[in-house]
Amino acid sequence: MRRVVITGLGLVSPLACGVEASWKKLTAGQSAARRIDQFDVSDLSCQIACQIPRGDGSDGTFNPDDWMEPKEQRKVDDFIIYAMAAATQALENAGWKPTDYEDQIRTGVMIGSGIGGLQGIEKASLLFNEKGPRRLSPFFIPGRLINLASGYISIHHGLKGPNHAVVTACSTGAHAIGDASRLVGLGDADVMLAGGTESPICRLALAGFAACKALSTHFNDDPTKASRPYDRDRDGFVMGEGSGVVVLEELEHAKARGATIYAEVIGYGLSGDAYHITAPAEDGDGAYRCMMAAVNRAGIEPVDIDYINAHGTSTPMGDEIELGAVERLFGNAAGKTAMSSTKSATGHLLGAAGAVEAIFSTLAIRDNIVPPTLNLDHPSIDTAIDLVPHNAQQRTVDTVLSNSFGFGGTNASLVLRRYDA
Amino acid sequence: MSDIAERVKKIVVEHLGVEADKVTENASFIDDLGADSLDTVELVMAFEEEFGCEIPDDAAETILTVGDAIKFLEKNSS
Numbered sequence: 001m002r003r004v005v006i007t008g009l010g011l012v013s014p015l016a017c018g019v020e021a022s023w024k025k026l027t028a029g030q031s032a033a034r035r036i037d038q039f040d041v042s043d044l045s046c047q048i049a050c051q052i053p054r055g056d057g058s059d060g061t062f063n064p065d066d067w068m069e070p071k072e073q074r075k076v077d078d079f080i081i082y083a084m085a086a087a088t089q090a091l092e093n094a095g096w097k098p099t100d101y102e103d104q105i106r107t108g109v110m111i112g113s114g115i116g117g118l119q120g121i122e123k124a125s126l127l128f129n130e131k132g133p134r135r136l137s138p139f140f141i142p143g144r145l146i147n148l149a150s151g152y153i154s155i156h157h158g159l160k161g162p163n164h165a166v167v168t169a170c171s172t173g174a175h176a177i178g179d180a181s182r183l184v185g186l187g188d189a190d191v192m193l194a195g196g197t198e199s200p201i202c203r204l205a206l207a208g209f210a211a212c213k214a215l216s217t218h219f220n221d222d223p224t225k226a227s228r229p230y231d232r233d234r235d236g237f238v239m240g241e242g243s244g245v246v247v248l249e250e251l252e253h254a255k256a257r258g259a260t261i262y263a264e265v266i267g268y269g270l271s272g273d274a275y276h277i278t279a280p281a282e283d284g285d286g287a288y289r290c291m292m293a294a295v296n297r298a299g300i301e302p303v304d305i306d307y308i309n310a311h312g313t314s315t316p317m318g319d320e321i322e323l324g325a326v327e328r329l330f331g332n333a334a335g336k337t338a339m340s341s342t343k344s345a346t347g348h349l350l351g352a353a354g355a356v357e358a359i360f361s362t363l364a365i366r367d368n369i370v371p372p373t374l375n376l377d378h379p380s381i382d383t384a385i386d387l388v389p390h391n392a393q394q395r396t397v398d399t400v401l402s403n404s405f406g407f408g409g410t411n412a413s414l415v416l417r418r419y420d421a
Numbered sequence: 422m423s424d425i426a427e428r429v430k431k432i433v434v435e436h437l438g439v440e441a442d443k444v445t446e447n448a449s450f451i452d453d454l455g456a457d458s459l460d461t462v463e464l465v466m467a468f469e470e471e472f473g474c475e476i477p478d479d480a481a482e483t484i485l486t487v488g489d490a491i492k493f494l495e496k497n498s499s
Contacts, residue, residue: 071438134475135466138459 001185005419007259008094008247009359010086010195014050014240014346016060017085019093023363025060026371027392031224031345033238039203046215048223049201050240050347052082068152075139076148077117078199082243082352083149084156087111087193091157094247094259096191098158106190108161109150110180111197111245112172114351114406117144119202149197149243161189167351169406170311172196173244174354174414178268181248190253195355197243209239212278214315227348228375229312229341230319230387237313240347244355246362263362263416267300267401269293273409280318280405284325287311290411291329291401298415300399303333305415307370307395308385309357309402312341313348320381322403327383335384338395344374354404358414361400365418368397425472425498426491432467433487436460446488464490472498 011018014032015025025032032050041047055061064073067085087109091097098104124140142148147165154163162183166176173196180194209215216236219226227238254261271293273286280287295302308326312319319341327334342360349356364370369392376389386393398418405411430444437454450456450464465481468474472494476484484490 069438071436135470137466138462142459 001182002187003251004181004184004248004265005251005254006246006262006265006362006416007249007254008090008096009262009362010089010093010245011356011359012052012062012082012085012242013356014052014242016053017057017062018060019089019359021060023360026342026345026360027369029372029374029391031227031374032240033223033226033347035220035223036201041206044203044206045210045217046206047220048216048226048238050238051201052242076143076152077120078241079113079116079197079243080143080149080152082199082241083111083197083245084152086195086197086243086245087153087157090193090245090247094249096247104158104160106161107159107192108163108183108189109154109159109193110162110164110166110176110183111149111153111193111195112166112168112176112351113146113149113197114167114169114172115198115200115205116146118200118205120144122202122204153193159193162192168410168412169408170348170350170353171404171406171410171412172351172354173356174358174402174404174412175270177246177248177265177355177358178270178412178414181265181268184248184250190250192248193245194248195243195245196352198350198352199241200239200350201241206239214278215239216314225375227314227344229310229314229344229373230323230379231376232378232380234314234316234319236315237343238347240349242349242356243352244359246355246358261419263365264419265414266417267294267298267415269295269297269413271411273411275409278407280321281409282321284321284328286409286411287322287325287403287405288328291325291403291413294401294413294415300415302329303336305337305399305401306397307361307364307400308337308339309361309400310339310341311403311405312373313343314341318405322405323381323383323385326385338370338386338388338393340371340373340388342371354402354412357402357404358416361402361416364397364400365416368394370395370397423491423495425494428471429468429487429491429494432471433464436464436467444487446486446491448487449485468494474498
Protein backbone atom coordinates (compact mmCIF):
# COMPACT_ATOMS: atom_id res chain seq x y z
CA MET A 1 0.00 0.00 0.00
CA ARG A 2 1.02 3.58 -0.56
CA ARG A 3 2.15 5.51 2.54
CA VAL A 4 -0.44 7.79 4.14
CA VAL A 5 0.30 10.87 6.22
CA ILE A 6 -1.74 13.38 8.21
CA THR A 7 -1.39 16.89 6.80
CA GLY A 8 -4.31 18.77 8.31
CA LEU A 9 -6.24 18.88 11.59
CA GLY A 10 -9.64 20.37 12.49
CA LEU A 11 -11.40 20.26 15.81
CA VAL A 12 -14.52 21.44 17.61
CA SER A 13 -14.25 20.04 21.12
CA PRO A 14 -15.91 20.72 24.45
CA LEU A 15 -12.64 22.37 25.48
CA ALA A 16 -12.65 24.87 22.61
CA CYS A 17 -13.34 25.44 18.95
CA GLY A 18 -9.99 24.97 17.24
CA VAL A 19 -7.08 22.54 17.42
CA GLU A 20 -4.54 24.68 19.23
CA ALA A 21 -7.02 26.16 21.74
CA SER A 22 -8.30 22.68 22.63
CA TRP A 23 -4.78 21.25 22.93
CA LYS A 24 -3.65 24.10 25.16
CA LYS A 25 -6.50 23.49 27.60
CA LEU A 26 -6.06 19.72 27.45
CA THR A 27 -2.36 19.84 28.29
CA ALA A 28 -3.05 22.41 31.02
CA GLY A 29 -5.28 19.85 32.71
CA GLN A 30 -8.61 21.64 32.26
CA SER A 31 -11.94 19.80 32.30
CA ALA A 32 -14.82 20.74 30.02
CA ALA A 33 -17.55 19.19 32.16
CA ARG A 34 -20.33 21.38 33.56
CA ARG A 35 -23.97 21.29 34.45
CA ILE A 36 -26.36 21.27 31.52
CA ASP A 37 -28.22 24.57 31.35
CA GLN A 38 -29.75 24.44 27.85
CA PHE A 39 -32.73 22.29 28.80
CA ASP A 40 -34.43 20.89 31.88
CA VAL A 41 -32.44 18.09 33.50
CA SER A 42 -34.20 18.01 36.87
CA ASP A 43 -35.71 14.56 36.27
CA LEU A 44 -32.55 13.02 34.74
CA SER A 45 -30.07 10.97 36.74
CA CYS A 46 -27.14 12.49 34.85
CA GLN A 47 -27.31 16.31 34.72
CA ILE A 48 -23.84 17.11 33.42
CA ALA A 49 -22.03 17.01 30.09
CA CYS A 50 -19.02 18.35 28.23
CA GLN A 51 -20.68 20.97 26.04
CA ILE A 52 -19.02 23.01 23.32
CA PRO A 53 -18.38 26.57 24.54
CA ARG A 54 -20.62 28.67 22.32
CA GLY A 55 -19.93 32.35 21.75
CA ASP A 56 -19.01 34.89 19.10
CA GLY A 57 -16.14 32.79 17.78
CA SER A 58 -13.38 34.61 19.66
CA ASP A 59 -11.25 33.07 22.44
CA GLY A 60 -11.89 29.52 21.30
CA THR A 61 -15.67 29.80 21.43
CA PHE A 62 -17.81 28.17 18.76
CA ASN A 63 -19.98 30.38 16.59
CA PRO A 64 -21.96 28.25 14.10
CA ASP A 65 -22.37 31.28 11.80
CA ASP A 66 -18.62 31.12 11.13
CA TRP A 67 -19.01 27.71 9.48
CA MET A 68 -22.48 27.47 7.92
CA GLU A 69 -25.06 29.98 6.75
CA PRO A 70 -27.92 30.45 9.22
CA LYS A 71 -30.52 29.35 6.65
CA GLU A 72 -28.59 26.08 6.17
CA GLN A 73 -28.14 25.57 9.92
CA ARG A 74 -31.92 25.47 10.34
CA LYS A 75 -32.10 22.38 8.13
CA VAL A 76 -29.59 20.17 9.91
CA ASP A 77 -28.69 18.79 13.30
CA ASP A 78 -25.67 20.15 15.12
CA PHE A 79 -23.50 17.14 14.27
CA ILE A 80 -23.43 18.32 10.65
CA ILE A 81 -22.49 21.88 11.64
CA TYR A 82 -19.69 20.62 13.91
CA ALA A 83 -18.36 18.40 11.11
CA MET A 84 -18.47 21.30 8.65
CA ALA A 85 -16.47 23.41 11.12
CA ALA A 86 -13.85 20.72 11.76
CA ALA A 87 -13.54 19.81 8.07
CA THR A 88 -13.14 23.43 6.99
CA GLN A 89 -10.45 23.96 9.63
CA ALA A 90 -8.65 20.78 8.54
CA LEU A 91 -8.61 21.79 4.86
CA GLU A 92 -7.34 25.27 5.73
CA ASN A 93 -4.74 23.79 8.05
CA ALA A 94 -3.55 21.48 5.27
CA GLY A 95 -3.55 24.27 2.71
CA TRP A 96 -5.55 22.01 0.40
CA LYS A 97 -8.27 23.69 -1.63
CA PRO A 98 -8.94 21.62 -4.72
CA THR A 99 -10.42 23.77 -7.47
CA ASP A 100 -9.62 21.93 -10.68
CA TYR A 101 -11.55 18.82 -11.63
CA GLU A 102 -8.61 16.38 -11.38
CA ASP A 103 -7.82 17.42 -7.81
CA GLN A 104 -11.50 17.38 -6.85
CA ILE A 105 -12.11 13.81 -8.00
CA ARG A 106 -9.01 12.63 -6.12
CA THR A 107 -10.24 14.13 -2.80
CA GLY A 108 -12.90 12.31 -0.77
CA VAL A 109 -14.73 12.49 2.55
CA MET A 110 -15.39 9.86 5.21
CA ILE A 111 -16.94 11.42 8.31
CA GLY A 112 -18.98 9.17 10.58
CA SER A 113 -21.26 9.58 13.55
CA GLY A 114 -22.39 7.16 16.20
CA ILE A 115 -26.00 8.32 16.39
CA GLY A 116 -26.57 11.16 13.94
CA GLY A 117 -29.43 13.60 14.35
CA LEU A 118 -31.08 12.41 17.51
CA GLN A 119 -32.15 15.91 18.58
CA GLY A 120 -33.91 16.52 15.30
CA ILE A 121 -35.58 13.11 15.38
CA GLU A 122 -36.84 13.83 18.90
CA LYS A 123 -38.27 17.20 17.88
CA ALA A 124 -39.78 15.96 14.63
CA SER A 125 -41.49 13.00 16.26
CA LEU A 126 -43.10 15.28 18.84
CA LEU A 127 -44.27 17.64 16.07
CA PHE A 128 -45.52 14.70 14.02
CA ASN A 129 -47.52 13.43 16.97
CA GLU A 130 -49.01 16.85 17.62
CA LYS A 131 -49.66 18.17 14.11
CA GLY A 132 -49.53 15.21 11.76
CA PRO A 133 -47.56 14.41 8.59
CA ARG A 134 -48.23 17.67 6.69
CA ARG A 135 -46.03 19.64 9.09
CA LEU A 136 -42.94 17.47 8.69
CA SER A 137 -40.16 19.48 7.05
CA PRO A 138 -38.65 18.22 3.78
CA PHE A 139 -35.30 18.72 5.54
CA PHE A 140 -36.17 16.33 8.35
CA ILE A 141 -34.61 13.28 6.68
CA PRO A 142 -31.58 14.85 4.91
CA GLY A 143 -30.73 16.90 8.00
CA ARG A 144 -30.58 13.82 10.25
CA LEU A 145 -28.83 11.21 8.07
CA ILE A 146 -25.36 10.35 9.31
CA ASN A 147 -23.71 10.44 5.88
CA LEU A 148 -25.02 13.97 5.27
CA ALA A 149 -22.02 15.28 7.24
CA SER A 150 -19.83 13.89 4.45
CA GLY A 151 -22.44 15.09 1.95
CA TYR A 152 -22.56 18.71 3.09
CA ILE A 153 -18.75 18.90 3.31
CA SER A 154 -18.38 17.45 -0.17
CA ILE A 155 -20.92 19.86 -1.65
CA HIS A 156 -19.52 22.92 0.13
CA HIS A 157 -15.87 22.23 -0.71
CA GLY A 158 -16.34 20.57 -4.11
CA LEU A 159 -14.80 17.23 -3.09
CA LYS A 160 -15.79 14.65 -5.69
CA GLY A 161 -13.80 11.58 -4.59
CA PRO A 162 -15.13 8.71 -2.44
CA ASN A 163 -18.00 9.88 -0.22
CA HIS A 164 -18.63 7.58 2.68
CA ALA A 165 -19.66 7.45 6.33
CA VAL A 166 -18.87 5.11 9.19
CA VAL A 167 -21.34 4.09 11.90
CA THR A 168 -19.71 1.98 14.62
CA ALA A 169 -20.88 3.66 17.84
CA CYS A 170 -17.89 4.87 19.86
CA SER A 171 -15.35 3.39 17.44
CA THR A 172 -16.67 5.48 14.54
CA GLY A 173 -13.96 8.16 14.44
CA ALA A 174 -11.10 5.66 14.57
CA HIS A 175 -12.70 3.37 11.99
CA ALA A 176 -13.24 6.36 9.68
CA ILE A 177 -9.59 7.39 9.84
CA GLY A 178 -8.45 3.79 9.44
CA ASP A 179 -10.76 3.01 6.54
CA ALA A 180 -10.06 6.31 4.79
CA SER A 181 -6.32 5.80 5.13
CA ARG A 182 -6.78 2.46 3.37
CA LEU A 183 -8.65 4.16 0.53
CA VAL A 184 -5.70 6.50 0.12
CA GLY A 185 -3.24 3.65 0.53
CA LEU A 186 -4.98 1.56 -2.12
CA GLY A 187 -5.24 4.46 -4.54
CA ASP A 188 -8.99 5.18 -4.52
CA ALA A 189 -8.14 8.75 -3.56
CA ASP A 190 -5.03 10.86 -2.97
CA VAL A 191 -6.58 12.93 -0.18
CA MET A 192 -9.35 12.01 2.26
CA LEU A 193 -11.03 14.13 4.91
CA ALA A 194 -11.76 11.65 7.69
CA GLY A 195 -13.16 11.74 11.17
CA GLY A 196 -16.24 11.72 13.33
CA THR A 197 -18.91 14.03 14.65
CA GLU A 198 -21.58 13.85 17.32
CA SER A 199 -24.25 16.07 18.88
CA PRO A 200 -25.89 13.81 21.45
CA ILE A 201 -26.54 16.19 24.31
CA CYS A 202 -30.34 16.11 24.57
CA ARG A 203 -32.82 14.67 27.03
CA LEU A 204 -33.48 11.58 24.93
CA ALA A 205 -29.81 10.54 24.74
CA LEU A 206 -29.09 11.33 28.38
CA ALA A 207 -32.07 9.23 29.45
CA GLY A 208 -31.19 6.45 27.01
CA PHE A 209 -27.53 6.12 28.01
CA ALA A 210 -28.51 6.42 31.68
CA ALA A 211 -30.92 3.51 31.16
CA CYS A 212 -27.92 1.48 29.89
CA LYS A 213 -26.18 2.41 33.17
CA ALA A 214 -23.37 3.97 31.15
CA LEU A 215 -23.38 7.55 32.51
CA SER A 216 -21.86 9.07 35.63
CA THR A 217 -24.63 10.00 38.08
CA HIS A 218 -22.87 10.78 41.37
CA PHE A 219 -21.09 13.98 40.40
CA ASN A 220 -23.96 16.25 39.36
CA ASP A 221 -22.82 18.83 41.91
CA ASP A 222 -19.13 18.50 41.06
CA PRO A 223 -19.07 18.03 37.27
CA THR A 224 -15.33 18.40 36.66
CA LYS A 225 -14.69 15.40 38.94
CA ALA A 226 -17.10 13.06 37.14
CA SER A 227 -14.91 11.76 34.31
CA ARG A 228 -12.18 9.84 36.18
CA PRO A 229 -10.87 6.90 34.16
CA TYR A 230 -9.05 4.16 36.15
CA ASP A 231 -9.96 5.85 39.44
CA ARG A 232 -11.65 3.73 42.10
CA ASP A 233 -14.57 6.22 42.41
CA ARG A 234 -15.49 6.29 38.69
CA ASP A 235 -19.15 5.57 38.00
CA GLY A 236 -19.72 6.06 34.27
CA PHE A 237 -18.89 8.35 31.38
CA VAL A 238 -19.72 12.02 30.87
CA MET A 239 -21.25 12.76 27.49
CA GLY A 240 -19.39 15.10 25.16
CA GLU A 241 -20.12 16.68 21.76
CA GLY A 242 -18.09 17.94 18.83
CA SER A 243 -16.13 16.82 15.82
CA GLY A 244 -12.59 15.93 14.83
CA VAL A 245 -11.46 15.75 11.20
CA VAL A 246 -8.02 15.03 9.74
CA VAL A 247 -6.67 15.40 6.23
CA LEU A 248 -5.12 12.10 5.15
CA GLU A 249 -2.84 12.33 2.17
CA GLU A 250 -0.69 10.04 0.09
CA LEU A 251 2.92 10.71 1.06
CA GLU A 252 4.27 11.69 -2.38
CA HIS A 253 1.24 13.92 -3.01
CA ALA A 254 1.92 15.71 0.28
CA LYS A 255 5.63 16.07 -0.43
CA ALA A 256 5.06 17.33 -3.95
CA ARG A 257 3.03 20.27 -2.73
CA GLY A 258 5.28 20.95 0.27
CA ALA A 259 2.62 20.15 2.86
CA THR A 260 3.38 20.07 6.58
CA ILE A 261 3.38 16.42 7.64
CA TYR A 262 2.23 15.90 11.22
CA ALA A 263 2.49 12.10 11.38
CA GLU A 264 2.17 8.92 9.35
CA VAL A 265 -0.67 6.43 9.75
CA ILE A 266 1.29 3.18 9.96
CA GLY A 267 -1.17 0.79 11.58
CA TYR A 268 -4.88 0.08 11.76
CA GLY A 269 -6.52 -2.89 13.45
CA LEU A 270 -10.13 -4.02 13.81
CA SER A 271 -11.87 -6.74 15.76
CA GLY A 272 -15.23 -7.84 17.15
CA ASP A 273 -15.91 -9.06 20.69
CA ALA A 274 -18.84 -11.36 19.79
CA TYR A 275 -19.90 -11.04 23.41
CA HIS A 276 -22.52 -8.45 24.47
CA ILE A 277 -24.39 -5.44 23.05
CA THR A 278 -23.08 -2.92 25.58
CA ALA A 279 -20.52 -4.64 27.83
CA PRO A 280 -16.95 -5.29 26.69
CA ALA A 281 -15.79 -8.91 26.79
CA GLU A 282 -14.40 -9.47 30.28
CA ASP A 283 -11.20 -11.14 29.10
CA GLY A 284 -10.34 -8.13 26.93
CA ASP A 285 -9.54 -10.44 24.06
CA GLY A 286 -11.28 -8.27 21.44
CA ALA A 287 -9.32 -5.21 22.55
CA TYR A 288 -6.07 -7.21 22.59
CA ARG A 289 -6.58 -8.65 19.11
CA CYS A 290 -7.49 -5.21 17.78
CA MET A 291 -4.33 -3.59 19.16
CA MET A 292 -2.21 -6.55 18.01
CA ALA A 293 -3.62 -6.29 14.49
CA ALA A 294 -2.71 -2.59 14.36
CA VAL A 295 0.78 -3.25 15.71
CA ASN A 296 1.35 -6.08 13.23
CA ARG A 297 0.11 -3.96 10.35
CA ALA A 298 2.51 -1.22 11.46
CA GLY A 299 5.41 -3.69 11.43
CA ILE A 300 6.54 -2.65 14.91
CA GLU A 301 6.77 -4.29 18.33
CA PRO A 302 4.46 -3.22 21.17
CA VAL A 303 7.48 -1.91 23.07
CA ASP A 304 7.99 0.67 20.30
CA ILE A 305 4.79 2.44 21.40
CA ASP A 306 5.61 5.50 23.48
CA TYR A 307 2.07 6.58 24.29
CA ILE A 308 -1.38 5.03 24.22
CA ASN A 309 -4.44 7.24 23.98
CA ALA A 310 -6.85 4.92 25.74
CA HIS A 311 -10.51 4.40 25.08
CA GLY A 312 -10.86 4.78 28.89
CA THR A 313 -14.39 6.12 29.24
CA SER A 314 -14.55 6.06 33.06
CA THR A 315 -17.06 3.22 33.25
CA PRO A 316 -16.55 0.75 36.11
CA MET A 317 -15.98 -2.28 33.87
CA GLY A 318 -14.44 -0.99 30.66
CA ASP A 319 -11.36 0.78 31.99
CA GLU A 320 -9.83 -2.20 33.74
CA ILE A 321 -10.59 -4.54 30.86
CA GLU A 322 -8.73 -2.25 28.46
CA LEU A 323 -5.87 -1.86 30.92
CA GLY A 324 -5.60 -5.65 31.23
CA ALA A 325 -5.50 -6.01 27.46
CA VAL A 326 -2.73 -3.40 27.19
CA GLU A 327 -0.73 -5.17 29.89
CA ARG A 328 -1.09 -8.40 27.97
CA LEU A 329 0.09 -6.65 24.80
CA PHE A 330 3.18 -5.21 26.45
CA GLY A 331 4.10 -8.07 28.77
CA ASN A 332 7.21 -7.23 30.77
CA ALA A 333 7.65 -3.96 28.87
CA ALA A 334 4.50 -2.37 30.35
CA GLY A 335 6.55 -0.06 32.56
CA LYS A 336 8.08 1.65 29.52
CA THR A 337 4.91 3.14 28.10
CA ALA A 338 2.44 5.84 29.09
CA MET A 339 -1.31 5.63 28.66
CA SER A 340 -3.88 8.35 29.37
CA SER A 341 -7.53 8.96 28.74
CA THR A 342 -8.26 12.40 27.36
CA LYS A 343 -11.96 11.67 27.96
CA SER A 344 -11.16 12.74 31.53
CA ALA A 345 -11.08 16.29 30.10
CA THR A 346 -13.36 16.21 27.06
CA GLY A 347 -15.94 13.66 28.13
CA HIS A 348 -16.93 10.93 25.72
CA LEU A 349 -17.69 12.28 22.25
CA LEU A 350 -19.09 8.90 21.14
CA GLY A 351 -18.72 8.70 17.34
CA ALA A 352 -16.35 11.67 17.31
CA ALA A 353 -14.13 10.37 20.12
CA GLY A 354 -11.75 8.29 18.01
CA ALA A 355 -11.10 11.16 15.62
CA VAL A 356 -10.65 13.77 18.34
CA GLU A 357 -8.26 11.41 20.13
CA ALA A 358 -6.32 10.70 16.93
CA ILE A 359 -5.78 14.47 16.70
CA PHE A 360 -4.56 14.63 20.30
CA SER A 361 -2.30 11.65 19.54
CA THR A 362 -0.89 13.50 16.54
CA LEU A 363 -0.20 16.57 18.66
CA ALA A 364 1.46 14.40 21.31
CA ILE A 365 3.94 13.36 18.60
CA ARG A 366 4.37 16.93 17.33
CA ASP A 367 5.07 18.42 20.76
CA ASN A 368 6.47 15.41 22.65
CA ILE A 369 3.79 15.94 25.28
CA VAL A 370 1.55 13.31 26.82
CA PRO A 371 -1.80 14.74 27.94
CA PRO A 372 -2.99 13.79 31.43
CA THR A 373 -5.68 11.58 32.92
CA LEU A 374 -7.59 13.98 35.16
CA ASN A 375 -9.07 12.97 38.52
CA LEU A 376 -6.95 9.85 38.82
CA ASP A 377 -6.58 10.18 42.59
CA HIS A 378 -6.71 6.50 43.56
CA PRO A 379 -6.14 4.00 40.74
CA SER A 380 -8.50 1.08 41.17
CA ILE A 381 -5.80 -1.45 40.34
CA ASP A 382 -2.01 -1.51 40.35
CA THR A 383 -0.25 -1.32 37.02
CA ALA A 384 3.28 -0.77 35.78
CA ILE A 385 1.91 1.44 33.01
CA ASP A 386 2.22 5.19 33.66
CA LEU A 387 -1.39 6.43 33.56
CA VAL A 388 -0.24 10.09 33.55
CA PRO A 389 -2.36 11.25 36.50
CA HIS A 390 -3.38 14.93 36.79
CA ASN A 391 -0.54 16.56 34.85
CA ALA A 392 0.74 16.40 31.28
CA GLN A 393 4.25 15.02 30.82
CA GLN A 394 7.03 16.04 28.51
CA ARG A 395 8.46 12.82 27.08
CA THR A 396 9.66 11.50 23.76
CA VAL A 397 6.65 10.47 21.71
CA ASP A 398 7.45 9.02 18.30
CA THR A 399 4.82 6.30 18.08
CA VAL A 400 1.25 6.37 19.42
CA LEU A 401 -1.51 3.78 19.68
CA SER A 402 -5.08 5.14 19.89
CA ASN A 403 -7.91 2.83 20.97
CA SER A 404 -11.67 3.04 20.41
CA PHE A 405 -14.23 0.44 21.45
CA GLY A 406 -17.97 0.63 20.78
CA PHE A 407 -21.33 -0.82 21.68
CA GLY A 408 -21.93 -4.03 19.80
CA GLY A 409 -18.38 -5.13 20.56
CA THR A 410 -16.69 -3.20 17.75
CA ASN A 411 -13.03 -2.30 18.21
CA ALA A 412 -10.58 -0.10 16.30
CA SER A 413 -6.95 0.82 16.95
CA LEU A 414 -4.72 3.24 15.06
CA VAL A 415 -0.94 3.48 15.15
CA LEU A 416 0.57 6.85 14.24
CA ARG A 417 4.27 7.57 13.95
CA ARG A 418 6.45 10.63 13.60
CA TYR A 419 7.25 11.10 9.94
CA ASP A 420 10.90 10.80 9.09
CA ALA A 421 11.79 12.13 5.68
CA MET B 422 -49.10 46.57 0.51
CA SER B 423 -51.58 44.20 2.07
CA ASP B 424 -51.06 42.59 5.41
CA ILE B 425 -50.95 39.20 3.69
CA ALA B 426 -48.19 40.37 1.34
CA GLU B 427 -46.13 41.62 4.28
CA ARG B 428 -46.44 38.33 6.10
CA VAL B 429 -45.60 36.30 2.97
CA LYS B 430 -42.49 38.37 2.34
CA LYS B 431 -41.36 38.02 5.94
CA ILE B 432 -41.59 34.22 5.71
CA VAL B 433 -39.67 34.18 2.44
CA VAL B 434 -36.89 36.34 3.90
CA GLU B 435 -36.61 34.12 6.96
CA HIS B 436 -36.68 30.77 5.16
CA LEU B 437 -34.49 31.57 2.18
CA GLY B 438 -32.09 33.92 3.95
CA VAL B 439 -32.43 36.60 1.25
CA GLU B 440 -32.47 40.41 1.46
CA ALA B 441 -35.95 41.84 1.89
CA ASP B 442 -35.65 44.15 -1.15
CA LYS B 443 -35.11 41.12 -3.43
CA VAL B 444 -38.47 39.68 -2.41
CA THR B 445 -40.61 41.42 -5.04
CA GLU B 446 -43.95 40.08 -6.27
CA ASN B 447 -42.39 38.98 -9.56
CA ALA B 448 -39.50 37.16 -7.88
CA SER B 449 -39.43 33.42 -8.60
CA PHE B 450 -38.49 31.31 -5.59
CA ILE B 451 -36.21 29.04 -7.59
CA ASP B 452 -34.89 31.30 -10.35
CA ASP B 453 -34.45 34.55 -8.39
CA LEU B 454 -34.29 33.70 -4.70
CA GLY B 455 -32.01 30.63 -4.71
CA ALA B 456 -34.55 28.12 -3.47
CA ASP B 457 -34.38 24.44 -4.40
CA SER B 458 -37.32 22.04 -4.66
CA LEU B 459 -37.13 21.16 -0.97
CA ASP B 460 -37.08 24.83 0.02
CA THR B 461 -40.32 25.42 -1.89
CA VAL B 462 -41.99 22.51 -0.08
CA GLU B 463 -40.97 24.03 3.23
CA LEU B 464 -42.15 27.48 2.17
CA VAL B 465 -45.60 26.14 1.36
CA MET B 466 -45.71 24.49 4.79
CA ALA B 467 -44.72 27.77 6.42
CA PHE B 468 -47.54 29.57 4.58
CA GLU B 469 -50.02 26.93 5.74
CA GLU B 470 -48.85 27.35 9.31
CA GLU B 471 -48.93 31.15 9.22
CA PHE B 472 -52.29 31.48 7.48
CA GLY B 473 -54.06 28.47 8.99
CA CYS B 474 -55.02 27.02 5.65
CA GLU B 475 -54.27 23.92 3.62
CA ILE B 476 -52.52 24.27 0.27
CA PRO B 477 -53.16 21.09 -1.75
CA ASP B 478 -50.19 19.68 -3.70
CA ASP B 479 -51.65 20.58 -7.10
CA ALA B 480 -52.18 24.17 -5.96
CA ALA B 481 -48.69 24.30 -4.43
CA GLU B 482 -47.21 23.39 -7.81
CA THR B 483 -48.66 26.60 -9.29
CA ILE B 484 -47.08 28.83 -6.64
CA LEU B 485 -43.83 29.76 -8.35
CA THR B 486 -43.40 33.42 -7.41
CA VAL B 487 -43.93 35.59 -4.35
CA GLY B 488 -46.93 37.13 -6.13
CA ASP B 489 -48.44 33.67 -6.79
CA ALA B 490 -48.31 32.94 -3.06
CA ILE B 491 -49.86 36.27 -2.10
CA LYS B 492 -52.69 35.84 -4.62
CA PHE B 493 -53.43 32.30 -3.48
CA LEU B 494 -53.46 33.25 0.18
CA GLU B 495 -55.59 36.36 -0.36
CA LYS B 496 -58.23 34.07 -1.87
CA ASN B 497 -57.90 31.11 0.48
CA SER B 498 -56.70 32.18 3.92
CA SER B 499 -59.14 32.22 6.78
